[in-house]
Amino acid sequence: MTTARRDTYTPETLLSVAVQVFIERGYDGTSMEHLSRAAGISKSSIYHHVAGKEELLRRAVSRALEGLFGILEEPGAIAGRAIERVEYVTRRTVEVLIDELPYVTLLLRVRGNTATERWALERRREFDHRVADLLKSAAADGDLRADVDIRLATRLLFGMVNSMVEWYRPHTGSGGERDQVAEAVVRITFDGLRATAPKT
């Protein structure tokens, strides 16, 4: 009987192991055999928890997406001028990325070969559009500089934030701590690096 070993494994810990393997090998390159070896439990024990690797992927990217979409329901994202709301959402996006680093990393590496991957890409695009809409509102309020295209600004903003999955490593001092990084992203992208800037 494998009950004893199975009991030490919760769906949560299995998910955490699976996400690491997906990131290392790529989702396509991961087999149930790889997951079984990494988790140290039999394939049948894994099937006790989930229908297969696609369910693990869905659960993992869902966790990242719930974190991100959750931001949009927070008071700071709903009330106030659009410019303040988009700054709030930017700061919180960095925080969620750091808090859920492996899950967001996996979400950003999804390619679109399976239904779950295509769904994840679609949801990710939806989040980007929600932020782009906030930026558009801020521009309509006259709070954003007029000489930068909003769609391009959205891509560059997400480019900076999403790059963090490549270089941010917690507790190594390589990128500073969570709040410092979130604040730096907001200050650079909204106010700029320059100490005193000529504004159009």
Next chain:
Amino acid sequence: MTTARRDTYTPETLLSVAVQVFIERGYDGTSMEHLSRAAGISKSSIYHHVAGKEELLRRAVSRALEGLFGILEEPGAIAGRAIERVEYVTRRTVEVLIDELPYVTLLLRVRGNTATERWALERRREFDHRVADLLKSAAADGDLRADVDIRLATRLLFGMVNSMVEWYRPHTGSGGERDQVAEAVVRITFDGLRATAPKT
């Protein structure tokens, strides 16, 4: 005899095909057989031009690195206040990335499994350090905001610029044209998106 077919292939066109295959399959996942099929010439014809796939990788990343390091020799990068020089280097880095998109894409995906890859990573870090040094000089001049760590700012700046290899596609209108993108990156990162910003 393969002379006629070989004559239609210059080292330049072979390099261009190889870079596409390296990007699609990953350098590790590319064999001489893949390169031969993609180029439509025999493996021996490829060996007529280069010693092997590592030489093709070296030539490809050299092209990207020469483009990047070339920027640092340009008058705009050498003369003037550090803040103006670092703005110039940022703008030109975006332009080189767009002009040499496949070569820079490959450079940014290099992993470090071979001597050539480790050399490329080392040179890339060197370029990042040169830009970080310029940012430090600008900070010493009092031209950069004091509340953002320079090392973190460098990573975020390169995060934004380097993200372009993931989403910028020329002539599709997806990211605007070269000059518009370069200008947007400089305006956002140095002056910020905000129309009128409180500065520290």
